[in-house]
Amino acid sequence: MxxxxxxxxxxxxxxAVAGTSLAPGAPPAPLIDAPAWIIMDYHTGQVLAEQNPDERREPASLTKMMTSYVLAAEVQQGRVSLSDMATVSEKAWKLNKNASENSLMFLEVGKQVSLDDLHKGIIIQSGNDASIVVAEHIAGSEEAFATLMNNYAKKLGMRNSHFMNATGLPHEQHYSTARDMALLGAAIIRDFPDDYRWYSAKEFEWNGIKQPNRNSLLWDTSLNVDGIKTGHTSTAGFCLVSSATQGGMRLVATLLGGKSMPARAVESKKLLTWAFRNFDTVxxxxxxxxxxxxxxxxxxxxxxxxxxxxxxxxxxxxxxxxxxxxxxxxxxxxxxxxxxxxxxxxxxxxxxxxxxxxxxxxxxxxxxxxxxxxxxxxxxxxxxxx
Known part of the structure; x- marks a missing residue:
C-alpha cells in the first residue's frame, strides 16, 4: 500500500511508542528515586515515562489488587455474591500471631464474615487474613486461587507476572513488574468502577479496630488521587500504584522498591505532577x-x-x-x-x-x-x- x-x-x-521511555517531543521525566517505575495515560494506554518497567520484582501487597480483581470478576460472573458468608480458617487466623509482620483485618478463627466486608478489608486495610479467607472461599485453597489469579493476569496481558499466593508474602516464584501492575490498576478502574471507589476510602473499621488506608496521597489536596494500593516487605521495598485525575485526563503510576513510606508517596507525586503539567489529551x-x-x-x-x-x-x-x-x-x-x-x-x-x-x-x-x-x-x- x-x-x-x-x-x-x-x-x-x-x-504507543514501543521501546521508548518518553513520548516523542516530551520534556525529560523527573529523576525518580526508585529502581522501577512507570506512568501511563489511563484512557489510551500510552506510556509517558518509564524505568525498568518490565523488571520482575516482588509486588508485596500490590498483589491484593489481583486478589480484589478476581473477587470482583467472580461476583460479576455470578459464581459468588458479596453477601456470601465466608468462614475464617485457622490458616488465616494464625497470621495474628505475627501481627507485627502482617497487615491484618484481625479476623477471629471460625467466625463468618461477608465477602463484602472482606473485600473492604483487603482494599483498605490490606488484610492478609482477609485475602486468605476470600481465596479459600472462592477456590477451596489459596493455592487453587493463585491459579485463578494467573489465569486472569494472562487475560489482562500481564506478561511478566506470576502469583503464588493471595497476599503478596515473599515467594521466589511470586513476582510482577511496574508495567503489569499499572495494567492491573487500569483494569480495576475500567472493569469494576463500583469496587474501585473503595480504593479511595481513607479508613475502615472492623471488630472495633479502625485502620487507615496506607496510601497517603489520598490526603494530598494538591492532587486528585482516588486510589489505588500500597505494598511493602523488607525485600520488596515500598511500593505504590497510584491514580489521579485532572480535567479529562486520568493517569496511572506504579513505583516499585521505594526507600520508605514517605518516599514512595513523594516520588509518585513527582511523576503524576510532571505528567499533568506537560501533557494534553487531544x-x-x-x-x-x-x-x-x-x-x-x-x-x-x-x-x-x-x-x-x-x-x-x-x-x-x-x-x-x-x-x-x-x-x-x-x-x-x-x-x-x-x-x-x-x-x-x-x-x-x-x-x-x-x-x-x-x-x-x-x-x-x-x-x-x-x-x-x-x-x-x-x-x-x-x-x-x-
Missing amino acids: KRLLLSLALSVATL QAVKAGEPLTRPRVWYGDSETVEVGLAEPATLVLPRGRRQDLKANYSLLPDLQAPVAKGQVVGKLFLQLDGKDVAEHPLVALKDVPEGGVVRQVSDWFAKKFGD
Whole structure:
C-alpha cells in the first residue's frame, strides 16, 4: 500500500511508542528515586515515562489488587455474591500471631464474615487474613486461587507476572513488574468502577479496630488521587500504584522498591505532577468524519467515504499538537461490494518525522455492486485504462 499525505490535524485512538521511555517531543521525566517505575495515560494506554518497567520484582501487597480483581470478576460472573458468608480458617487466623509482620483485618478463627466486608478489608486495610479467607472461599485453597489469579493476569496481558499466593508474602516464584501492575490498576478502574471507589476510602473499621488506608496521597489536596494500593516487605521495598485525575485526563503510576513510606508517596507525586503539567489529551477526529474518498470498482458508486470507526484520542506533549502530521495507505484495487465498517486502509500519525501511531481506516457507507452497465464500463476502464 502506497502512503499518501493527509494534510489534516488528526489524532488516533492510541499513541504507543514501543521501546521508548518518553513520548516523542516530551520534556525529560523527573529523576525518580526508585529502581522501577512507570506512568501511563489511563484512557489510551500510552506510556509517558518509564524505568525498568518490565523488571520482575516482588509486588508485596500490590498483589491484593489481583486478589480484589478476581473477587470482583467472580461476583460479576455470578459464581459468588458479596453477601456470601465466608468462614475464617485457622490458616488465616494464625497470621495474628505475627501481627507485627502482617497487615491484618484481625479476623477471629471460625467466625463468618461477608465477602463484602472482606473485600473492604483487603482494599483498605490490606488484610492478609482477609485475602486468605476470600481465596479459600472462592477456590477451596489459596493455592487453587493463585491459579485463578494467573489465569486472569494472562487475560489482562500481564506478561511478566506470576502469583503464588493471595497476599503478596515473599515467594521466589511470586513476582510482577511496574508495567503489569499499572495494567492491573487500569483494569480495576475500567472493569469494576463500583469496587474501585473503595480504593479511595481513607479508613475502615472492623471488630472495633479502625485502620487507615496506607496510601497517603489520598490526603494530598494538591492532587486528585482516588486510589489505588500500597505494598511493602523488607525485600520488596515500598511500593505504590497510584491514580489521579485532572480535567479529562486520568493517569496511572506504579513505583516499585521505594526507600520508605514517605518516599514512595513523594516520588509518585513527582511523576503524576510532571505528567499533568506537560501533557494534553487531544481529540481531533470524530468517528464517521470522511477523510478521503478512494476509487471503488464495479460498485453503484465510483468512490466510498473513508474515516475512523471510533473517536480518535491521543496524549501529546503540551504545545505539540500543531506539529502532528498524518498520512494514510489504502488497499489497492478496492472492489464492490464494500460493507460499512470494512477496513480499507490505515491512518498513520507522525511526530518529528517518526510514526507514532496508526489506526484502521474503514468504509463509512455500504457500496453495493453496480448494474451491468457499470460493471462493463469499469471492466474496460481497468483493462485498457492508464
